[in-house]
Amino acid sequence: MSGQPMVRLVGLRKSYAGTPVLRGVDLEVARGEVVCLVGASGSGKSTLLRCVNHLETPDAGFVEVDGELIGYRPDGRGRLRALPEGRIRRQRADIGMVFQSFNLFPNLTALENVVEAPISVRGLSRAEARARASELLAQVGLAGREHSYPRRLSGGQQQRVAIARALAMRPKVMLFDEPTSALDPELVGEVLQTIQTLAGQGMTMLVVTHELAFARDVADRVAFVDEGRILELGPPEDVLTTPGHPRTRAFLGRLAQTTTREP
Amino acid sequence: MTGPETAETPVLVGRRHPLRWAAGALALLAVGACAVSLARNPAMEWPVVAEYFLAIQVLEGLWLTVWLTLVVTTLGFLAGIAVAAMRLSANPVLQAISWAYVWFFRSVPVLVQLLFWFNIGYLYPTLSLGIPGGPTLLSGSSNELISATTAAVLGLTLHEAAHAGEIIRGGILAVDPGQLEAGTALGLRRSRIFRKVVLPQAMRSIVPATGNLLIGTLKGTSIVSVIAVNDLLYSVQYIYNRTYAIVPLLAVATAWYLIVTSVLSVAQYHVERYFARGSRRALPPSPWQRARRALGWGR
DSSP, rough: OOOOOOOEEEEEEEEETEEEEEEEEEEETTTTTTEEEOOTSSSSSHHHHHHHHTOOSEEEEEEETTTESSEEEEEESSSSEEOHHHHHHHHHTEEEEEEOOOOOOTTHHHHHHHHHHHTTTTTTOOOHHHHHHHHHHHHHHHOOOTTHHHHHHHHHHHHHHHHHHHHHHHSSSSESSTTTTSSSSSHHHHHHHHHHHHTTTOOOOEOOOOOOOHHHOOOOOOEEEEETEEEEEEEIIIIISSSSSHHHHHHHHHHHHOOOOOO | OOOOOOOSSSOOOOOOOHHHHHHHHHHHHHHHHHHHHHHHHHGGHHHHHHHHHHHHHHHHHHHHHHHHHHHHHHHHHHHHHHHHHHHSSOOOHHHHHHHHHHHHHHHSSSHHHHHHHHHHHHOOOOEEEEOSOEEEEEEEEHHHEEEEEHHHHHHHHHHHHEEEEEEEHHHHHSSSSHHHHHHHHOOOOOHIIIIIIIHHHHHHHHHHHHHHHHHHHHHHGGGGGGGTTTOOOHHHHHHHHHHHHHHHEEOOOOHHHHHHHHHHHHHHHHHHHTTTTTTTTSOOOHHHHHHHHHHTTOO
């Protein structure tokens, strides 16, 4: 294990139509580390996550994954030049992403969803991809549902297929954008369980979540994001139990009032 | 408590609808009366209808109508794909050209356009193909190069492309942008995402609209009879101008339009069912199942 971080964000800034969403974010995530991003909606945590695989292009700052600059190359004159689409595609293939609304392909079965990218991006043979996809679906507890279309699966099952789909690319890092926010309360547990198992296997993960109990159990560090900045960063017990910043305390207080799932 | 006293679960009886039945019977009676009156009208000259129904001239006209429909639909959709792609592209110049094209060809009536193409010789007496500033490769008189049929294909296709482009664009825009995002995050090529993910989902709204456009085109081709293209309508007109059996020959044309439209509708229905895979938990019932259910036979 080298000391080089798996993910490094440096000075990320981003505005939408003049409204700043990220106001200078720096963050380093070590190999195998799980960092949970918490904060109010609109605080910029999803945008931050989407900058990591270049779904959003930052206005300033840059992202490195496994030491590789994402979306740009230095042009030798102190500037960063945008990479051609093909290079960015290859970089994205190494970064798994799971969305709030699952975004499974509804016209393809669970298995077809999982094998699509390994075959067409990684060039795996159909047989190889299918074997590995079945294995992954079994791992997320969906053995026997390979040939179901997404709409015939529950939200929790769909999200687990989406996780299997991302894992099929053998990503270096996994990004989760509020993976349980669109789920019925009784289905949240099965998805969080799946993510926790992944954490146990040493996957590097960045998780945007409102599930503080989960963050406390699984995260190595928690980042509190507020108005486009990381206001507080540290072990979960520090940030979530004895927050130093008054805004963190206010946010946690608001959550405690409205969330029944809080311990 | 006013419920029944027995320990057994009571049988539930649905509400009766006597008025619904009465209205249905009345409507049926009215339709029936019209049908009988039409069938018994001697001016319909049913023997003449039967005589010309399979006449070679009528069948040739029918063939031209079907051929024109297929050619115009195919070319129109190919051009429509380009129109939609330009409109959805990030290039503002292409967007504007596509917008202007759709604006123009949706605004000008097909008949006007058809007459324009038919009389193109007044605007450009000769047409030539060559390298600008260089030699001319092909040249000829417009009236020879653009026959009535060519004018019909051109006019109808340009019109069709504008409508097809809008249908395709609408279908693509109806697909959740999260689908493109998920494909992008997996590292898929844009062309692959489009073919494998976006287009199949867009087809769910493109197919029904296309079916309607196709049927509209079939009927719309009858307009070419004004420039003496030998389609189904023109061929029956040609016959009744000789025999004066106007009504029975229009009935022949009507029957053929009904038959072809019905065949297209059945095909459309099955294509729609195919593209509904994965979009609903269960496929919708077929018309036959629906009819049985409405009449209360079985389930």
